[in-house]
Amino acid sequence: MNSIAELDFKTALSEQPAYARLFSPEKLTVGLILPLETHPDSPAPTMHDHVAMAKKADEQGFASLWMRDVPLYDPYYGDVGQVFDPIPYMAYLAAFTRRIALGTAGIVLPMREPLLLAKQVASIDQLSGGRLVLGLSSGDRPAEYPLFGIDFETRGERFRDAYQVLKTVLEESFPSFSSQRFGSSMGTHELIPKPLVGALPTIAVGQAQQSLTYIAENMDGFIGSAPVPQQLQAFGKRWHDQVSASCGPERFKPLGIGGFLDLVDNPNEPLIRTRGGIRSGSKSLADFLHDARAAGVNHIALNPKVSRRPYAEIMDELASEVLPHFPSN
Template sequence: MKIGVHLAASGVWASPETIVPLGERADELGFDSVWVSDHVVVPSRIDESKYPYGPPGTFSPDKSQNFFEPFAVLAYIAGRTRRVALGTSVLVLPQRQPLVVAKQWATLDALSGGRTILGVGAGWMREEFAALGVDTFERRGAATDEAIRLYREVWTRQGDVTFEGEVYRFDPLRAMPKPAQAGGPPIWVGGHGRRSIRRAAELGDGWHAIRIGLDDLRGSIATLHEMLGRYGRRPEDVVVSTVCNVYAPGARPDGEPQEWDLVGEPERMAETLRRYETVGVEHVVLNAFPRDSVTPMLEAVELVAREVRPLV
């Protein structure tokens, strides 16, 4: 099993003093990847949209918190690290002009020596789309599908590139540079609904699940494998990843721990990871807690690297 670290580039404590040490230490400790999330803006009122990864009202960020821009963070971390993969968990594709994203990501991949994983999602916050002045919310699924196809065309085709879709289209053009990874950087599709799973099965190199318990995950992986067969693909063609929370020694979540919480003694944490591995998870991304300063976050990832991972 591969293990990555979320860089906590959003939240009250998100700052250079938090992000950079986590990225550097993850690289030094042998973690496989580092990740950042994405929201361009967070509207003060979110009345219509339902948060898909928790009960209603659970997406209520402090209005004073930072939400660092993912391309800039990963480019900076690429220059401060040597080997760790650089990923988004996840980039909201329909909010962005796809040719711009294709160029930005190809540049990051080229400069980092081919270390990127592009995690993508269709988005859920209507109010954010409206604030950005983009009209793709109602057709965000189609826009996401087309953007994935468009990226691959731009990244892999030599000479002129054209694209003709329902949402995006352009006449022949040249798009450079090409990414370092042959065939383009892997694209992992985020989300746990059937549409996201279908998108991963048809178009993705990975399926990235967020806040989902073992029983639901087992069923979703079975659905993924069934859908892969429809598209003439195999289970080994798509990496299955998920996000877990990990707590520093002596720390606990508020309330009862969830299935995706790594809490307690190292053996207990390792058993949780082994259960995920048993159902088919190949890559786990860790959110380190508590987030009242960088120190407990570093303690949490140190614990996993030195005492938990050897038991998995």
């Protein structure tokens, strides 16, 4: 049987505006991974008109804007994300937008100090009116870890350690915690502010070096790479069966997919899986998302940066051909 505290937390989470906008059983919503600019031949976007594009996404009804955590440029990977650090950038975009959820995809938690991160994200959640979704990952770039003096092989353990501290100080009043890496408290100090509704959704972006059982038991959702269409049913079943086994058959925890989108001119061009994402026409993409929704996928985060079409043109086509089938909650 669920405790009163667990029931209260689930109620608070469902009332958090960002969570409610993105996630609902048997529904699917569509978000965008920043930058809102195509740059297939360059590691860095120009970030020209980025505020205007964020406002456009908000006005067109996209569910979310997701920001990646790429602290340093590594020429080997040839990618700097949206240039700006996601924490201050979320706060900045919150001032120019009204409804769209602002997410991280995802904060590399083993490299972050969880007490300071908790203060930052709770502050943004308050200032934005509850529009923050905290996606968390372990990072996948071995060359970055020595720069922070951290052993790459320990990132899974560090993730669990930091996550426990983060969740405790976000959700408990005058929390007590003890961590070998991230300090301890005997309940003598309080985090102010707390999240707007007392809860902040934490989503695993990739498995973060954790088992699916750990994610289902401890986190509020999971976003994985887009599978090929033939594997959608198995992808959805694996997650929802794990949530049912870990949390009970009545518990809903959302499932998402994410990756690159190469949206071609021909709307009927069949969808194919590409490296890190999909290539498709808009009608074929909508068909894929209908199948994904039927398989239990609740959100898709698309990154069209690999396309050679103008980004505004891609947004307009998604807004006219895809979003009407999958409106934000």
